[in-house]
Amino acid sequence: MDAAGDMIFRYAPFQDADQFPIVELRGHAEACEFPKEGSVKGLREGEVNDIRKDQHIEGIHQALKEIEEGTFEKVVLSRSEFWQTSRSPEALFRSKCHAYPHAFVYLLSHPNAGVWLGATPELLLHQSDESYRTVSLAGTKAESDDKWTEKERREQHLVTDFIEQILRANEATGIQVGEVHDRAYGHLRHLETNICFRSASPPEQLLSVLHPTPAVGGNPREAALQFIEANEAAPRGYYAGYLGLIQSESSDFYVNLRCMQCYTNGYRVFAGGGIVQGSKPEDEWQETQVKIDSIRTKLTS
Numbered sequence: 001m002d003a004a005g006d007m008i009f010r011y012a013p014f015q016d017a018d019q020f021p022i023v024e025l026r027g028h029a030e031a032c033e034f035p036k037e038g039s040v041k042g043l044r045e046g047e048v049n050d051i052r053k054d055q056h057i058e059g060i061h062q063a064l065k066e067i068e069e070g071t072f073e074k075v076v077l078s079r080s081e082f083w084q085t086s087r088s089p090e091a092l093f094r095s096k097c098h099a100y101p102h103a104f105v106y107l108l109s110h111p112n113a114g115v116w117l118g119a120t121p122e123l124l125l126h127q128s129d130e131s132y133r134t135v136s137l138a139g140t141k142a143e144s145d146d147k148w149t150e151k152e153r154r155e156q157h158l159v160t161d162f163i164e165q166i167l168r169a170n171e172a173t174g175i176q177v178g179e180v181h182d183r184a185y186g187h188l189r190h191l192e193t194n195i196c197f198r199s200a201s202p203p204e205q206l207l208s209v210l211h212p213t214p215a216v217g218g219n220p221r222e223a224a225l226q227f228i229e230a231n232e233a234a235p236r237g238y239y240a241g242y243l244g245l246i247q248s249e250s251s252d253f254y255v256n257l258r259c260m261q262c263y264t265n266g267y268r269v270f271a272g273g274g275i276v277q278g279s280k281p282e283d284e285w286q287e288t289q290v291k292i293d294s295i296r297t298k299l300t301s
Contacts (some may be wrong), residue, residue: 009023011116011256013238014139018211019237023146025062034097049082051081056079057287059077062231072219073158073220074155075227076275077284080271082269092299096112103185104243104252104254105119114261118243119254120255120256123135125244130199132198133194134195136156142188153180160269163213167195170199172198172201187294207242211241239270239272240272242254269299271291
């Protein structure tokens with residue numbers, strides 16, 4: 001930490017809320033060893049209560065009803081599970097760094113935000129001078145599953161269309177949309193499209209209009225966010241928010257997925273899934289379970 005530092009670390013919630021403030025830390029980046037056991041401060045005891053399967057599926061049925069009525073085209077519903085373990089955040093951070101060398105892996109302890117740990121595969125925004133890059137990422141399958149369905153491709157296409165429209169509305173130029181391809185993450189894979197463009201706007205302005213994309217919120221955005229606020233049993237906090245680093249001429253931000261909040265008695269693990277026309281509630285529940293199981297790998301060992 002250094003008030004005259006040349007780098008800012010920003011940690012933002014899914015939606016602005018008094019209990020989940022945007023955290024900005026200024027300082028210098030330094031290469032260092034992994035944190036020692038007991039170095040993380042601010043841990044408190046967590047509540048061991050989860051969303052039941054029938055509760056989550058009821059929310060999916062309600063989402064499908066509103067999709068049929070035309071309220072929105074897509075909405076992402078999330079849930080969390082609490083896993084009791086004595087595994088320390090320091091040890092888990094080390095294992096995540098080794099397991100996901102191509103993800104943005106972090107461990108954050110802050111008096112207002114709490115203690116969070118994550119390994120996110122999803123770039124939200126990369127900036128180098130006036131050159132930018134983002135990705136459209138949606139859909140989840142285990143590596144052994146069959147080919148992508150039309151429903152999953154449509155879900156990912158919605159995200160791509162949203163990003164293109166936002167960029168054009170904010171005077172981005174030279175927009176280049178790549179081909180849809182598979183993106184591997186551990187034993188899971190996703191559909192991803194790379195999008196490059198140029199803009200004279202600062203990254204903070206683009207973040208304010210891009211986030212949350214339909215990959216974590218829905219489309220149309222405002223209607224989907226209202227549904228999430230009314231139907232998710234607990235606030236997401238920093239899950240599906242974003243985090244990243246700002247330097248003088250470059251910045252990198254990531255969507256805060258595959259993350260967990262750390263407590264003295266365990267971890268609260270988050271996951272969500274996109275609901276569109278044709279979604280099957282049992283399959284959607286299973287998708288969140290696959291994601292949660294992936295996140296908690298080595299959590300209880």
